[in-house]
Amino acid sequence: MLFNSLVFFVFLIVVFTVYWLFRNQLKLQNVIVLVSSYVFYGWWDWRFLSLIVISSLADYFIGIWLSRTEEKTKRKLLLALSILVNIGILGFFKYFNFFVDSATDLLSQFGFQANPTSLRIILPVGISFYTFQTLSYSIDIYRRQIEPTKDIIAFFAFVSFFPQLVAGPIERARNLVPQFLKKRTFDQENASDGIRQMLWGFFKKIVIADNAAVYANEIFANYGDHTGGTLLLGAVLFGFQIYGDFSGYSDIAIGTARLFGFNLMQNFAFPYFSRDIAEFWRRWHISLSTWFRDYVYIPIGGSRVSRLKQIRNVFVIFLVSGFWHGANYTFIAWGAAHALLFVPLLVFNKNRRYTQHIENRELLRNPQIILKIFLTFLLVTVAWIFFRAQTISEAFEYIIKMIQTLFESPVKKFNISAQPVFFAIILMIILEWINRKEKHGLQIKNWPVVARWSVYVFIALFIFMYGKFEQTEFIYFAF
Template identity: 50%
Template sequence: MFFNSFHFAVFLPIVFILYWFVGHKSKINQNYILILASYYFYSCWDWRFLFLLVFSTLLDYVSAMKIEKSTTPSERKRWLWLCISINIGFLGIFKYYNFFAESFAEVLQSFGVKASPILLDLILPVGISFYTFHGLSYIIDIYYGRIKSEKNFVDYSLFVSYFPLLVAGPIERATHLLPQVKKRRKFSFNKAKEGVYQIVWGLVKKVVIADSCAIYANAVFDNYHSMNSLSLVLGAVYFAFQIYGDFSGYSDIALGTSKLFGIDLLKNFNYPYFSRDIAEFWRKWHISLTTWFRDYLYIPLGGSKGSKWLKVRNTFIIFLVSGFWHGASWTFIAWGFINALYFLPLLLLNRNRKNLEEFRLGLNFDSLRIVFNILITFGLTCLAWIFFRAKTITEAYQYIKRLFENGIFSEQYFAIERYNYELIPLVLVFVVAEWNSRTKTEPISGQYSWLKLSLCLAAILALGVFSDYKEFIYFQF
């Protein structure tokens, strides 16, 4: 069930009505309704994987209590690693087994050893990376005594399976979400209105921006060998806006949907394309994943303490693991490695925590410098996105090589019967809207909100009816 589908447009009002008119009297009723809705939502993808979601929930629920009741450090550690191993084991089998098997066979063949790896014909369960990380953060927090184990199985089940964040995040923390599901929610018209505005803006990002950019980006990447330099540059830029509109659009819809039920989720994006350096970009892009790796991997490895070598090692580990988290492909690992290289000079010069404050632009040299830094950071990000989008590292290399060697910057007509620059005005309008909304909840709120809402709905209907792109990019992760 996609957020941008007719199915969801029917599903959401039904759940909303049941939640506030049937279950409003008690927290238990509200949670039961949301759990049933969440399991139905997930079963619409593939009901056979419900067992995996339920098993993961039971595993983490029982392990947390065993860890808390353990009388010795070794017993606590055994339960922790048993739970982590099983969770990562399932994730590894479904998501990474074939990659490792094929890669190992290629290594053997490079030494002249013929190998025929046994591959598994498995479907990747949607959202497995996200709900696995929900549970792991909970277990690790229990182990370190940051929180107490949740005794109410219904409350914990909702924390893991809550449908707005189930298949593509944000990756929630028990410290943030569990306290909200443990108490009865009261209806707030203002929060519900804010939720509707955020849903609509999320749909604008997905249907109007991401899906429109996908048409052009696909045309360029699928035919990069015949594209000139201008088309290749625009192809990378269009993909940058496609993946941003797609993923941040999903996050906005998830956060807005959750507000309809009186529950706040973690913010996942904070206008990352207005970042002044790569460090700031990663503080604002996929925030829930970045902070997850920071808290549960980077800091345990030593973080920024110790020698320069340890700092560099930890940085590369984080970025490589982040790339590998996205998928079993060398292109994702290369994407993570490139971002680590971008980050390295900032780390070595102790400038990775420089751009923490908000900024305003004016008619002065400092503002010109800020704009220049934003453009450079965006350009570097687009270059790295080429590896993320390409099917192979060789294809990414050939794409970039032709981009720099072709040298032709004229308009080009695509086989999809469009010129390569026709989308630019729409993207520029979107950029202006995002820029003006940096201090707001989202662009629709504030003055003339009903007019802006009407324009957004008109754009969604006008472009969404003819769109062939329904699936969100991050569903594959």
């Protein structure tokens, strides 16, 4: 079920109404959340609900068993079992054919002809998200950072919570599970702001992302027909497409959760205002970045080791992050590109330079900040080419041609200057800059009433006038 569909709106209204009718019955509310989440996910393909159930059952019982034993060997075996179940499911459905094809290509380089077995495997939506969410639960119990819950309904609801099930944020049990175990009351102010955040998410998705996709797709599909200026424009539009698409999903998910009395973590903190790559990664897909930090980067030594090993750890984290996004070498190359951009900051101890929001007075004192933001955005944009391209060679061809013909006149007429997507992007930048210390771009509760409602109405009208209502899937559904 897609957020940007009429079915979802009907579903949301029904679930919201039934859920709050039983506001004094916590267990029944959790059952409603669980059943609704399974309906939400099963609407796409009910058969893959079995994977969520397997993952949930495994980690529910592993969590309980971990709490009942102090023997190190048994605890390690139980954790290994959790990793095997979750990574095994993820690896089979997402990476089986990738590894088979890669092994076949490698053997062919040495003159061996293999007859590989390739399966027509459908990638289950959201599998990379919920497997990481439930796996972190077992790891945290193993580390004795949390206690397991014995409420199986609450745990299953935590794993499958429909607002963030298929594309995050990847929630931690320490944040979300306790919210299923305590009574929830309807907070009108919180719910109202949740609706505003949903409105902002829909604006970014169906106005910015889906309109930008039309032109970005055309440029990338026919990059040989265009010159540098248009190719750069295509990369920029894809940058706003993926940001509008993914952060838009996160806004809708977080806003929807707030309607039911849940608070999810912020997943994007206006990353295109970053002053260097390190800051960008503190602001982009925060739930995944912090997941890899806590469960991969720190366990292999993090920044507590020698400089050389720190550099190794940075490459490990970025390459693994790239590979998490998809079974294609382009994603690994994208991760490697970000590692190469990050390492100089690490070497010169500049990677923690920007941890606070930009203050207006700081901007007035140091106009170079604008240049740093622009340069960071440009570097991120070039790296997006690897993310968007079908092959690494195609990405390099795109970049080389873009640089070589940057100042040439367009070979193919491509006039999109009058399209509303540019106005929408500018509007988004303005509102997010004004509200860069808030949780989303429409958190303007301190504005005068007339000004606030003028913005809300304008955004809503813009969505109805220029939004793409073809129910386009979110990009991260593929991951």
